[in-house]
Amino acid sequence: MMIAGLYGCAALRFVRTFRVFRADYLVRGKHSSCDVAIVGGGIVGLASARELIRRHPKLSYILLEKEKELAFHQSGHNSGVIHSGIYYTPGSLKAKLCVRGAELSYAYCEEKGIPYKRCGKLIVAVEREEISRLKALYKRGLQNNVRDLKLIDAKEIQEREPYCKGLLALDSPNTGIVDWREVALSYGKDFCEMGGTVKREFEVTDFQLTKESPESSTDGLKYPITIKSSKEPAIHCSYVVTCGGLYSDRLSQKSGCRDEPRIVPFRGDYLVLKPEKHYLVKGNIYPVPDPKFPFLGVHFTPRMDGSVWLGPNAVLAFKREGYNVFDFDPFDFSDAITYSGVQKLILKNITFGLNEMYRGVVIGAQVKQLQRYIPALTVDDVTRGPSGVRAQALDKDGNLVDDFVFDGGSGAIGSRVLHVRNAPSPAATSSLAIGEVIADEAEKKFKL
Ligand SMILES: Cc1cc2nc3c(=O)[nH]c(=O)nc-3n(C[C@H](O)[C@H](O)[C@H](O)COP(=O)(O)OP(=O)(O)OC[C@H]3O[C@@H](n4cnc5c(N)ncnc54)[C@H](O)[C@@H]3O)c2cc1C
Numbered sequence: 298m299m300i301a302g303l304y305g306c307a308a309l310r311f312v313r314t315f316r317v318f319r320a321d322y323l324v325r326g327k328h329s330s331c332d333v334a335i336v337g338g339g340i341v342g343l344a345s346a347r348e349l350i351r352r353h354p355k356l357s358y359i360l361l362e363k364e365k366e367l368a369f370h371q372s373g374h375n376s377g378v379i380h381s382g383i384y385y386t387p388g389s390l391k392a393k394l395c396v397r398g399a400e401l402s403y404a405y406c407e408e409k410g411i412p413y414k415r416c417g418k419l420i421v422a423v424e425r426e427e428i429s430r431l432k433a434l435y436k437r438g439l440q441n442n443v444r445d446l447k448l449i450d451a452k453e454i455q456e457r458e459p460y461c462k463g464l465l466a467l468d469s470p471n472t473g474i475v476d477w478r479e480v481a482l483s484y485g486k487d488f489c490e491m492g493g494t495v496k497r498e499f500e501v502t503d504f505q506l507t508k509e510s511p512e513s514s515t516d517g518l519k520y521p522i523t524i525k526s527s528k529e530p531a532i533h534c535s536y537v538v539t540c541g542g543l544y545s546d547r548l549s550q551k552s553g554c555r556d557e558p559r560i561v562p563f564r565g566d567y568l569v570l571k572p573e574k575h576y577l578v579k580g581n582i583y584p585v586p587d588p589k590f591p592f593l594g595v596h597f598t599p600r601m602d603g604s605v606w607l608g609p610n611a612v613l614a615f616k617r618e619g620y621n622v623f624d625f626d627p628f629d630f631s632d633a634i635t636y637s638g639v640q641k642l643i644l645k646n647i648t649f650g651l652n653e654m655y656r657g658v659v660i661g662a663q664v665k666q667l668q669r670y671i672p673a674l675t676v677d678d679v680t681r682g683p684s685g686v687r688a689q690a691l692d693k694d695g696n697l698v699d700d701f702v703f704d705g706g707s708g709a710i711g712s713r714v715l716h717v718r719n720a721p722s723p724a725a726t727s728s729l730a731i732g733e734v735i736a737d738e739a740e741k742k743f744k745l
Pocket residue numbers: 336337338339340341342361362363364367368369370371372373374375376377378379380499500501502540541542543544545548565609684685686687688720721722723724725726727
């Protein structure tokens with residue numbers, strides 16, 4: 298029985314893998330046209346593609362991703378937390394989508410058998426002056442309809458997290474952890490199983506609106522948009538949705554959009570707790586956030602593979618999608634540094650920025666920050682871990698753009714293109730809810 302089950306699973310995996318492969322194959326042949334193209338194989342693009350094909354199964358779809366693998370960038374390099382929606386401005390799309398997205402994510406993981414843990418989270422005030430901010434956060438969470446929140450005192454904190462020291466904490470039992478990459482790949486499987494095509498290693502370099510059908514096209518003007526890539530034959534389609542993460546602004550500009558908000562890459566470096574010290578941390582432990590910054594501050598996060606990550610810090614990266622301290626791209630660097638938004642952000646926050654850089658380089662400084670929550674932690678308990686790069690949208694006055702931005706572009710092409718220009722963190726938690734909103738927007742705009 299068990300062996301039959303194993304064979305069954307292997308066969309299913311083969312069929313699914315074959316479908317993805319077949320999808321790549323088909324598009325290399327003459328079938329290089331479709332109704333809707335989605336650019337970006339991160340969790341937002343995949344959730345949107347899945348939702349669109351669910352609602353409109355008669356249309357044909359292709360998802361284009363520049364990397365060899367799906368979910369390679371932010372969706373595969375993050376803390377792996379299912380956020381409950383406490384932090385965000387009440388009434389904002391970001392708040393609504395996080396709360397709905399978390400519920401949908403739990404239900405999705407149940408349905409698909411994707412492992413997750415509802416291990417909870419404590420947001421801990423360690424200094425008196427943080428208490429009023431923590432209470433305000435509690436109210437905000439209630440306004441956002443986050444379930445089961447409560448404030449707990451120092452004794453209850455130690456019952457929950459024996460090594461954590463704090464004065465007061467906000468207990469969020471519905472915060473959880475999951476491997477978001479696995480979730481994103483599962484959305485991709487759903488999309489392919491419903492008939493969608495995934496094309497990897499296709500870097501979109503331009504969009505053009507064709508007034509006359511190309512000679513090679515047998516589809517006439519049915520597919521007036523040409524999506525170009527430097528290496529692959531072009532794809533023709535009727536409508537495009539872009540979800541380009543760290544390149545979402547550049548993709549938008551290709552269809553004549555304004556040049557702001559601009560995406561600024563912030564790299565976050567994690568430390569990893571040595572296995573013999575895992576007992577120090579049970580669930581997620583977070584600081585009371587600094588209201589000036591949407592990054593949530595260094596936190597303790599258990600992972601689905603049993604490891605525990607600490608951090609990350611947040612430093613301006615010199616390369617979009619650059620995961621190492623010394624990664625440098627002259628174009629990305631000059632693009633960022635000549636942008637008035639970046640210059641103003643640096644001027645306003647120079648001390649914060651330098652501190653974050655220092656903490657990225659000197660492990661002891663990062664550990665000192667973490668010891669505010671777990672005093673027993675020492676430098677010997679940690680090693681350097683992986684990094685992630687966050688797509689932070691920034692306006693020209695140096696303000697961080699905190700909510701969703703959709704864009705189209707100018708001229709006739711604008712009516713056929715929907716750019717998700719900013720899908721702010723925690724877009725992994727919110728992904729299924731974001732997919733619904735993007736499908737709504739696409740239906741309105743493209744009259745699907
Ligand atoms: C350090 C860190 C920690 C985080 N922690 C959490 C967390 O705990 N919980 C949570 O919910 N969220 C978290 N987030 C946020 C979350 O990971 C992101 O909001 C989410 O993954 C964004 O998904 P995306 O699809 O928009 O972007 P991405 O995953 O970056 O995907 C964009 C895709 O577009 C592709 N692309 C770009 N340009 C082109 C082009 N020209 N042609 C073709 N393809 C292109 C890229 O290759 C990429 O695959 C974290 C983020 C970071 C960086």
